Amino acid sequence: MTAKIVTITSGKGGVGKTTATANISVALAQLGQKVVCIDSDIGLRNLDVVLGLENRIVYDLVDVIEGRCRIRQAMIKDKRFEELYLIPAAQTRDKNAVSPSDMIELCNEIKDDFDWIIIDSPAGIERGFKNAIAAANEVLIITNPDVSAVRDADRIIGIIESEEKGPARLIINRLNSEMVKRGDMLDSEDVLELLAIKLIGIVPEDENVIKSTNIGKPVVTEERSIAGKAFQNIARRMMGDDIPLIDLENKDGILHRLSKIFNTGGE
């Protein structure tokens, strides 16, 4: 087994990198995959709280890199799933404590033991971002359908292209189909036309994301959530399954009906 190393990044902060990392990792674990997710946002760690594992941290990424513990000691096992582990970021260090070659070395050391290494990137295009993408075989770029998030995503896509990481794929997060219908939000097709990259999934805006984050239980475990379903689909597409995109604007679409029934569409 050799893990696929996937980094989730966005340029702009607050578009849903950590939420996506948590949910995609859990979705892959639910599909029987062995997954380790790494929070590379040194100084601003959050993947631990989103996953609900914040009370179990003993060692972190910087402890591993500086040799204070072995990698296995820094891996927190999420007991709710068969094979899901988290390597948390250090909270009290600055991002210069880690270098791109540290990340490559760390991933090399564990990649034979996992199917997936999913890396949560910090916002920005500085050192922390460079660390996050250093080891990646594939980069997923997450954006929201708004001008600043799309603009920043475009910058990131340009950088990824110049790093020869292979074609990045796009997650459009927090799409509000009602607003799209009114003409007050960029449609997924507009975003794809502007950014000109391949799509891997569209995640509708969904109140359940905040609710599930409140309790540290990723939304993908919530069967009724449309965002959860969208993250499951992304995970399956990452595994190579051919899952058709959900037509979010289709009034008769199953998800639209679900969102009406359960009032989870953020509408």
Place this chain on the structure above:
Amino acid sequence: MSDWFSRFSGKTKSADEAKERLKLVLIHDRTDLTSTALEDMKDELLQVISNHVSIDPSKVKITIMHDGREQRLVADIPLKPFGKR
């Protein structure tokens, strides 16, 4: 133009405006070329071309097009017929 029209008619969808604005911003971000710099370049190009052939500057179209993520400087410069010089 269309921008002006839609403002005037009060029918702009804000998403359409977002898309148009983003198109321009992304061209400039990707090429590191501001709209002033683009205008200057056009003027210089026209200057050089009209040193050799006769053109009508008002009919010249020089724009940045994009094909996927590739940017392209496209110039459409109709030449004045020789006899009419």
